[in-house]
Amino acid sequence: MKARLLIIFSIFSIFFISFIQASPINQRSTDVCVKCKSYVPTSPLDSETAELRECLSYINGTIVYRNNDTYYESIKDCNCRIMIYPLAIIYVNNTKDIQEVINCGNLLNITVVVRSGGHSFENYSLGGKDGVLVIDLKNYNKITIDPIAQTAVVGAGNRVGPVYYTLNEAGFLFAAGSCPSVGVGGQTTGGGSGFIGPKYGMASDNILAAEVVLANGTILPVVDNSTHSDLYFAIRGAGNGGFGVITSITFQLYYIPPTMTWFNASYNISERQNVFDAFNECGPKLAENYSLYMTFLPNSIEEDNLCEYEGSNYTVFWAFGTFLGGEIDARNGLKNFLNHSAPIIEPTFNETTWWETLVRFSADGYSDALINPTFDPEAFKVKSFFVDPPGLSHEGLDALYNFINSVECKVVVMFELYGGGKVNDIKPGLTAFMHRHSLALLQLEMKLSGYDQDTIDECLAELKVFAEEFQDKYTSYYSYQNYMDRELKDWQHRYYGNHFEKLVKIKARYDPNNLFNWDQSIPPSY
Numbered sequence: 001m002k003a004r005l006l007i008i009f010s011i012f013s014i015f016f017i018s019f020i021q022a023s024p025i026n027q028r029s030t031d032v033c034v035k036c037k038s039y040v041p042t043s044p045l046d047s048e049t050a051e052l053r054e055c056l057s058y059i060n061g062t063i064v065y066r067n068n069d070t071y072y073e074s075i076k077d078c079n080c081r082i083m084i085y086p087l088a089i090i091y092v093n094n095t096k097d098i099q100e101v102i103n104c105g106n107l108l109n110i111t112v113v114v115r116s117g118g119h120s121f122e123n124y125s126l127g128g129k130d131g132v133l134v135i136d137l138k139n140y141n142k143i144t145i146d147p148i149a150q151t152a153v154v155g156a157g158n159r160v161g162p163v164y165y166t167l168n169e170a171g172f173l174f175a176a177g178s179c180p181s182v183g184v185g186g187q188t189t190g191g192g193s194g195f196i197g198p199k200y201g202m203a204s205d206n207i208l209a210a211e212v213v214l215a216n217g218t219i220l221p222v223v224d225n226s227t228h229s230d231l232y233f234a235i236r237g238a239g240n241g242g243f244g245v246i247t248s249i250t251f252q253l254y255y256i257p258p259t260m261t262w263f264n265a266s267y268n269i270s271e272r273q274n275v276f277d278a279f280n281e282c283g284p285k286l287a288e289n290y291s292l293y294m295t296f297l298p299n300s301i302e303e304d305n306l307c308e309y310e311g312s313n314y315t316v317f318w319a320f321g322t323f324l325g326g327e328i329d330a331r332n333g334l335k336n337f338l339n340h341s342a343p344i345i346e347p348t349f350n351e352t353t354w355w356e357t358l359v360r361f362s363a364d365g366y367s368d369a370l371i372n373p374t375f376d377p378e379a380f381k382v383k384s385f386f387v388d389p390p391g392l393s394h395e396g397l398d399a400l401y402n403f404i405n406s407v408e409c410k411v412v413v414m415f416e417l418y419g420g421g422k423v424n425d426i427k428p429g430l431t432a433f434m435h436r437h438s439l440a441l442l443q444l445e446m447k448l449s450g451y452d453q454d455t456i457d458e459c460l461a462e463l464k465v466f467a468e469e470f471q472d473k474y475t476s477y478y479s480y481q482n483y484m485d486r487e488l489k490d491w492q493h494r495y496y497g498n499h500f501e502k503l504v505k506i507k508a509r510y511d512p513n514n515l516f517n518w519d520q521s522i523p524p525s526y
């Protein structure tokens, strides 16, 4: 078989870790990301800072003010499209430190925000606007496993990769997202979607309890259904919405399966309608052991999606996923989908271990990238859409295809199958995560590093117009709250549906003065 398919997994990984890796485009120029370095720090004699310094002087952890040498490093969050300049970043060591920061925020009337992994798409963990106090939880990195109870208490400042690693060493896994450098605190409380989600649900569905420090400094060591059922509801799907400082989370664990299989299939882009028909029709009927993703790029954006096969050239796109089990079962269960979707070459199936699958999927083949994750900021913008059954129509797919092939900035499209899985089995009213009816989550990631500012502005304007029309015409009303988008209209209901009003009441109970706030946090009144 004469085929030239470039390493498929380098493409797959784009979606999971490309945000943190240099792409050919951003190697050409990094001016957008360099912008933040030109910041001129505020004078340390600034009276506002002096008062603040006095107030924060009892803190045991490290404090980085605007005039510190490490300030730039400390505000280097994942997305450098928007730069935000907090007054100080406080690397708290204990709950007393957290209480001190909260106390100063209340006394001096300064907004307080929490940062775990710093991967908010809108940099809300730096406040989303200048002049706030950031409680950074990176020192909250303990992981305590109870193998009998099959649970783990995980410090909220951990990144997902090291948690997977520690659990794997003990024979367990937890349901979370795929990118290793994302923080546990932000991701798992705002949903947390990953490739074992169809079997075990969102990360937020697997939160059994949490420790939370409230806006008045009160420590709630156990927030669960029996102690604070309202707050417990909120932190499972809207925990990144400003209810308090979540310092640790108790997760349900699962045993690692003896074998795992990952697979991929390549398609001719001109066959996209048939392939998506198969995805819409067969996807929701797959066993919960499968994850399934579909992804495409603009035509011939780079060599990765060019394929020469039996003398002809194709632009390709991909289906890929995982199966909790061995290759034979994986092949059998996927037959219907593959028969209907007709890949251009024989699909690849690879039976391996849970850990190797993680390394492949999440870390581009490098286990160290999972164990010690790092990231380089990139400039990007993401739009998300929940697509309800029966799936995206032919016109919708055409609109999407035409858009990514007409806009100047590169857009990566990814569909993640939700239909038929555990996420949809859970009652919508049980947690603050209400997206329980969808067939797929669609994500558009526009890459902006390397373009000049005029082009970026044009691309963003085009994306905004496209996304609004597209959502009106072709998808459900809803978007994913972990993919925050500050220009999303009626985000309150698109993220939280009719839970929003309930969340406002809970916020009013636990943070009536709105100490923890940013553009898209839950307000105490509405």
Ligand SMILES: Cc1cc2nc3c(=O)[nH]c(=O)nc-3n(C[C@H](O)[C@H](O)[C@H](O)COP(=O)(O)OP(=O)(O)OC[C@H]3O[C@@H](n4cnc5c(N)ncnc54)[C@H](O)[C@@H]3O)c2cc1C
Pocket (backbone or CB within 6 Å): 016, 017, 019, 020, 078, 113, 114, 115, 116, 117, 118, 119, 120, 121, 123, 124, 125, 137, 156, 157, 176, 177, 178, 179, 181, 182, 183, 184, 185, 186, 187, 188, 190, 191, 192, 193, 194, 239, 240, 241, 242, 243, 244, 245, 246, 247, 482, 483, 484
């Ligand atoms: C490269 C990349 C890959 C991603 N992959 C996935 C994925 O596979 N699945 C998925 O579901 N999502 C994914 N996301 C989205 C991600 O889940 C969200 O951006 C999430 O909010 C990031 O969490 P964080 O702790 O890293 O971010 P932060 O920026 O630290 O926090 C995000 C928000 O949560 C709040 N917050 C953070 N920690 C706490 C806490 N301990 N207590 C209270 N509030 C807190 C912050 O104030 C902020 O508003 C990805 C994002 C990126 C950039």
